[in-house]
Amino acid sequence: MGKSKTAVYAGTFDPITNGHLDIIERTSTVFDDVVVAIAEQSGKQALFSVEERKSLIQGAIKSTPGSVRVDSFKGLLVDYVKSIESHVIVRGLRAVSDYEYEAQMAIINRQLSRDIETVYFVTSQRCSFISSSIVKELARFGGDISGMVPANVGLRLAEVFKEKR
Ligand code: COA
Numbered sequence: 001m002g003k004s005k006t007a008v009y010a011g012t013f014d015p016i017t018n019g020h021l022d023i024i025e026r027t028s029t030v031f032d033d034v035v036v037a038i039a040e041q042s043g044k045q046a047l048f049s050v051e052e053r054k055s056l057i058q059g060a061i062k063s064t065p066g067s068v069r070v071d072s073f074k075g076l077l078v079d080y081v082k083s084i085e086s087h088v089i090v091r092g093l094r095a096v097s098d099y100e101y102e103a104q105m106a107i108i109n110r111q112l113s114r115d116i117e118t119v120y121f122v123t124s125q126r127c128s129f130i131s132s133s134i135v136k137e138l139a140r141f142g143g144d145i146s147g148m149v150p151a152n153v154g155l156r157l158a159e160v161f162k163e164k165r
Contacts, residue, residue, distance in 0.1 A: 004087040005032040007119065010077050012042040015153045016057045017135055019127035023092040026121050028066035031088070036061075037080060038072040047136060047160065060150035078113040089118045094128045140164075 007027050013020060013036070027034045036057055040050050048056065050072050057070045073080035081089060089109060091102055106118040130148050138145050139157035146154060 006035060006084065006086040007031040007033070007088040007090045008035045008037050008077075008081050008084070008086050009090040010037040010039055010073075010080075012044055012046070012132065013038050013053050013057060014044065014046045014048055014132050015053060015135070015149065015157070016060050017127070017130045017132060017149050017153070018147070019092065019094065019123050019130040021060060021062075021150060022124050022127050023090065023121050024061065024068060025064055027090050028064035028068055031090075032066050034064070034066060034068045034090075035084060035086070036068065036070045037077070038070070039077070040072050040074045048156075052156075056153050056156060059152040076112065078109050078116050081116055082113065087116050089116060091118060091120055092123045093120045094123045094130075 007030075009020075009024060009027055011020065024034060024036060038050055038053050038057075046053075054070050054072060061068050061070075071084075077089065081087070089106075091105075093099065093102060102118075102120070109116060109118060126147075135145050135148050136157070137143075138148075140161050145157065149157070
């Protein structure tokens with residue numbers, strides 16, 4: 001296995017939160033290139049289309065030490081990672097409760113491809129309770145999400161739930 005300069009941070013990102021941004025920024029201090037990869041078929045009922053999730057991520061990324069680009073993929077994550085000639089999957093760990101699911105994914109991905117490693121960043125404490133579902137639920141009922149999501153996402157969520165009311 002060659003060393004990888006590119007790391008793939010995959011997820012559903014429906015929508016991106018400050019917790020995800022924290023991981024992206026820190027990944028870019030370790031790897032030259034970060035690819036934020038939106039899973040098109042994650043089995044979750046999404047609020048935002050893949051295209052909109054992509055533009056929300058692009059609008060939220062601030063200047064980072066390495067380059068960051070946003071892409072989406074269908075099918076298996078390991079196949080996508082190979083297709084862009086990377087060997088590294090990045091995930092964030094928020095709490096002990098994330099561990100079981102993450103360990104399962106890492107083991108399965110390693111069985112699928114011996115050449116790919118999963119690397120974890122521990123989410124900053126201020127972001128450890130955030131999830132996309134929590135953010136959507138708060139926005140739906142008019143709760144304050146200003147510290148949890150980037151400004152562009154906050155505005156878009158407010159618009160979406162105004163339309164739905
Ligand atoms: N800060 C804030 N929230 C975070 C976070 C962080 N650092 N890290 C994760 N989360 C939240 C997400 O918002 C999401 O919340 P939600 O459930 O309320 O939507 C939840 O934690 C976990 O989601 P995410 O990190 O997006 O991962 P996922 O479990 O939705 O997606 C994939 C996992 C897409 C990487 C995985 O399903 C996949 O690889 N799919 C492709 C098919 C495949 O290869 N399958 C075999 C894999 S074993």
